[in-house]
Amino acid sequence: MTASDDVATPGPARWSWSRDETRAFGRRVADLIAEYLADLPDGPVFRPVPPELAAAFETKPLPLAGEPADALLDAFASAVAPYPFGNGHPRFHGWVNPPPHVLGVMASALAAAMNPSVAGGNHASVHVEHQVLRWFRELAGFPETSRGLLVSGGSMATLTALAVARHRAAAGAGIDVRAEGLQGHARRFVAYQGEGAHGCVRKAVELLGLGAGSLRTVPSDAEGRIRADALREALARDLADGAVPVALVASVGTVSTGAIDPLDELADLCAEHGVWLHVDGAYGGAAALLLERYADVRAAMGRADSLALDPHKWLYVPVDAGLVLIRDGSAARDAFSLVPPYLRTDDDPHGVNGPVWFSEYGFEQTRPFRALKVWLMLRYFGVEGYRALVEHDIAMAERLAGAVRAQPELELLARGLSIVSFRYVPAGYRARPAVADPDLDALNRRLLTAVQVGGRSFLSGAVVDGAFALRACFVNPGTREEDVDALVAEVVAVGRRVA
Numbered sequence: 001m002t003a004s005d006d007v008a009t010p011g012p013a014r015w016s017w018s019r020d021e022t023r024a025f026g027r028r029v030a031d032l033i034a035e036y037l038a039d040l041p042d043g044p045v046f047r048p049v050p051p052e053l054a055a056a057f058e059t060k061p062l063p064l065a066g067e068p069a070d071a072l073l074d075a076f077a078s079a080v081a082p083y084p085f086g087n088g089h090p091r092f093h094g095w096v097n098p099p100p101h102v103l104g105v106m107a108s109a110l111a112a113a114m115n116p117s118v119a120g121g122n123h124a125s126v127h128v129e130h131q132v133l134r135w136f137r138e139l140a141g142f143p144e145t146s147r148g149l150l151v152s153g154g155s156m157a158t159l160t161a162l163a164v165a166r167h168r169a170a171a172g173a174g175i176d177v178r179a180e181g182l183q184g185h186a187r188r189f190v191a192y193q194g195e196g197a198h199g200c201v202r203k204a205v206e207l208l209g210l211g212a213g214s215l216r217t218v219p220s221d222a223e224g225r226i227r228a229d230a231l232r233e234a235l236a237r238d239l240a241d242g243a244v245p246v247a248l249v250a251s252v253g254t255v256s257t258g259a260i261d262p263l264d265e266l267a268d269l270c271a272e273h274g275v276w277l278h279v280d281g282a283y284g285g286a287a288a289l290l291l292e293r294y295a296d297v298r299a300a301m302g303r304a305d306s307l308a309l310d311p312h313k314w315l316y317v318p319v320d321a322g323l324v325l326i327r328d329g330s331a332a333r334d335a336f337s338l339v340p341p342y343l344r345t346d347d348d349p350h351g352v353n354g355p356v357w358f359s360e361y362g363f364e365q366t367r368p369f370r371a372l373k374v375w376l377m378l379r380y381f382g383v384e385g386y387r388a389l390v391e392h393d394i395a396m397a398e399r400l401a402g403a404v405r406a407q408p409e410l411e412l413l414a415r416g417l418s419i420v421s422f423r424y425v426p427a428g429y430r431a432r433p434a435v436a437d438p439d440l441d442a443l444n445r446r447l448l449t450a451v452q453v454g455g456r457s458f459l460s461g462a463v464v465d466g467a468f469a470l471r472a473c474f475v476n477p478g479t480r481e482e483d484v485d486a487l488v489a490e491v492v493a494v495g496r497r498v499a
């Protein structure tokens with residue numbers, strides 16, 4: 001195609017770019033990426049978007065005339081790149097937001113270049129996704145008859161799994177939930193979660209029409225793990241009332257404290273009562289699948305009916321990349337497929353259709369080529385490389401926990417996987433150990449905000465047994481020991497100032 005064949009547009013934009021133009025622009029993009037990633041550690045961890053810039057974002061009118069592509073990269077460099085979320089910086093320890101690995105960044109561009117819909121078909125991206133899913137299935141000990149999907153994140157993974165669980169529970173109660181929904185049935189559908197469960201469980205339960213009032217929060221033990229005896233009681237009460245249990249959601253790595261629920265015991269209970277066991281491994285699942293010391297957790301995960309993982313959390317894949325595995329693959333198809341069973345075709349390995357379409361197993365129709373970034377990074381690091389990265393993060397958390405124990409003004413509140421939750425207690429302040437205290441809560445909230453806007457380190461907050469906690473989560477292999485030490489120094493300095 002030559003420029004003269006191109007659709008005429010009135011501005012600088014042209015539909016067709018020559019190879020050389022694409023290369024030249026790509027080099028500028030690659031330069032911006034390289035500079036952004038290399039410069040990140042030298043800037044503040046976080047700085048708010050300046051009010052003038054925020055106002056400019058709000059008021060810039062819809063562009064009628066096009067703008068030159070190079071000017072748009074300038075705009076990115078001046079107005080977007082300098083104000084990141086904070087993740088990627090070695091002193092960012094907020095939430096569970098790792099830096100992206102360069103390979104994943106580049107993979108995102110390659111995937112977009114092909115821009116397939118991975119709804120299904122016999123094209124390479126479909127096979128890449130199947131391969132990635134098979135690898136995770138093997139890691140998790142799920143059977144060959146299970147099905148998986150890459151989805152937008154842990155939330156969508158959990159929603160997808162619970163939709164299948166709801167379908168199965170309703171069918172067991174003689175209800176075709178796809179035709180009738182949950183309307184007008186006398187029996188109540190209930191679900192169970194732990195105290196540390198992620199908010200996506202409640203969102204999913206609301207969206208699936210169970211209502212948050214039917215989500216039971218089962219009490220935890222002192223380590224923040226679901227108490228199996230309490231679950232047994234809750235189940236017995238609900239079953240006696242004629243309720244239909246849809247699912248129990250257990251966690252491998254709760255967001256606040258990194259707690260791991262006693263999966264084996266819970267799986268026994270679920271098996272006894274025919275309750276679907278969904279395991280939320282969005283944060284900690286990667287560590288459990290990779291590290292030898294979690295072999296028993298891994299084995300128990302393999303007993304779950306469904307498993308949510310999040311490669312965009314502790315596998316450092318750029319957002320978005322969530323993953324769900326469902327043990328009973330045909331149940332997933334029954335819950336989502338709009339192809340009636342008598343018209344369903346099986347795999348078509350030599351034809352246009354390829355393997356059974358992903359879109360029959362989940363909500364999304366047009367699906368992005370998420371698998372490429374996961375595939376490239378898994379092959380690049382291998383399981384062994386990933387082990388080293390995850391071990392590093394846990395070692396950083398160990399270092400912080402040690403420093404907190406050694407510093408009289410800091411109190412350790414919880415410790416699990418790569419998460420450390422602690423609080424600042426001023427010298428001479430007589431607090432009851434690990435007990436919620438309104439004055440300490442208020443002080444630590446102010447301290448947290450001051451640390452965040454200070455830009456030297458970044459933490460997020462959590463509530464541990466009712467007490468407000470400063471929470472650090474390590475998911476950045478670029479974080480060094482001196483970054484952990486700087487965090488401790490910063491918290492103590494800011495604590496003394498705000499106290």
Ligand SMILES: *Cc1c(COP(=O)(O)O)cnc(C)c1O
Nearest residue numbers: 096153154155156198255282283
């Ligand atoms: C992040 C997280 C989720 C939600 O996953 P998204 O990818 O944010 O949708 C669910 N559970 C846990 C434990 C998480 O850490």
